[in-house]
Amino acid sequence: MATTSTRAAVIRGITSCVPARRFDNLEETTGFDKEEVEKVVRLAGVKTRHMAGESICSSDLCLAAARDVLDALEWAPESIDGLIMVTQSPDYFLPSTACLLHRDLKLADTCAAFDVGLGCSGYTYGLWLAAMMLQGPGFARVLLLHGETPARFASESDRAVALLFGDAGSATALEARGGADGKRWWFNLHTDGTGYGDLIIEGGAFRDRFPADPRKYFVHMSGTGIFNFTIKRVPPLVESTLAASGVGKEEVDYFIFHQSNLFIMRHLARKCGLPEDRIPFTIGEFGSTGGPSVPLTIANGNLKRPADRSLQLLLLAYGVGLSWGSALVDLPPGAILNHVQLPGAGDTV
Numbered sequence: 001m002a003t004t005s006t007r008a009a010v011i012r013g014i015t016s017c018v019p020a021r022r023f024d025n026l027e028e029t030t031g032f033d034k035e036e037v038e039k040v041v042r043l044a045g046v047k048t049r050h051m052a053g054e055s056i057c058s059s060d061l062c063l064a065a066a067r068d069v070l071d072a073l074e075w076a077p078e079s080i081d082g083l084i085m086v087t088q089s090p091d092y093f094l095p096s097t098a099c100l101l102h103r104d105l106k107l108a109d110t111c112a113a114f115d116v117g118l119g120c121s122g123y124t125y126g127l128w129l130a131a132m133m134l135q136g137p138g139f140a141r142v143l144l145l146h147g148e149t150p151a152r153f154a155s156e157s158d159r160a161v162a163l164l165f166g167d168a169g170s171a172t173a174l175e176a177r178g179g180a181d182g183k184r185w186w187f188n189l190h191t192d193g194t195g196y197g198d199l200i201i202e203g204g205a206f207r208d209r210f211p212a213d214p215r216k217y218f219v220h221m222s223g224t225g226i227f228n229f230t231i232k233r234v235p236p237l238v239e240s241t242l243a244a245s246g247v248g249k250e251e252v253d254y255f256i257f258h259q260s261n262l263f264i265m266r267h268l269a270r271k272c273g274l275p276e277d278r279i280p281f282t283i284g285e286f287g288s289t290g291g292p293s294v295p296l297t298i299a300n301g302n303l304k305r306p307a308d309r310s311l312q313l314l315l316l317a318y319g320v321g322l323s324w325g326s327a328l329v330d331l332p333p334g335a336i337l338n339h340v341q342l343p344g345a346g347d348t349v
Helices: 034-044 058-073 097-104 122-135 193-198 223-245 262-272 293-300
Strands: 004-007 010-018 022-024 048-050 082-086 112-116 141-148 168-175 184-191 254-257 311-319 323-331 336-341
Touching (some): 004 122, 010 058, 010 293, 034 262, 058 097, 082 122, 097 112, 112 122, 122 141, 122 168, 122 293, 223 323, 254 293, 293 311, 293 336
Parallel strands (some): 082 112
Antiparallel strands (some): 010 168, 184 323, 311 323
């Protein structure tokens, strides 16, 4: 997709959610040499991760986040016109996870609810979809949920992923913006399906339902392939989005990266000429949570928020698919940013 724009929606609130179980990579990792663990932690930047127990799904994390943001905004369930659930770790093959969340949130039967099967790039795609919905008649409020539990499909014996992933969910409450407001959001969304094998779970779905090799039930990542893809695709993504919007780098308050790997993010910052003091990092505390790392970082990145103006955010998401996307959006000074944990290490809400 060429860079496109929509009439801006309004972000009224974002809540992120993680499981209570906090895993310390340096203190709790077994099966790898201590020096090897220290090297991975130093390069990837993942010191601790929040990991879901067997009873926790991405929907549970998103449900807790959604309840929090709706309560904070005092939005009645019947006022929600659309629910988008972005995930690649659904509760079931069918029905869609969005339908389960629709049930649990007690939304009206006039509310459109559907899943989007994207991972690392999913938040930028989801925002674009929500903004498009809110441009038309009949949609005044949309709830965008994005949740993943990648720690549950990472093999503890796989050095490429064992210390990397954490689990998280998020809820973003969006509202239609008044017609007199001329603000626009800018998006740049891309796909290269030839790289599908660089980040994949080969077994369990209908292409290979019951593989003989149990390793196929876990995620496989080509570190070299993902690194090369990221370094090749993200810098042009930054440049093309800013060029199309007419916004200079100095006008962007924060560049919110998908929290993939600390070494990669710092390399991208240098390559793109971005100051690190405008790039929040949350990977050290939460690990790489996939696509939800973007809203998680907005909510937990200690953003300095002026009382008299919106923040200009450039969201940058990239990974499994291979898929990548950007969103240049504004965050109003009154938008609620919250973070919650599930009530117990193995409990659902």
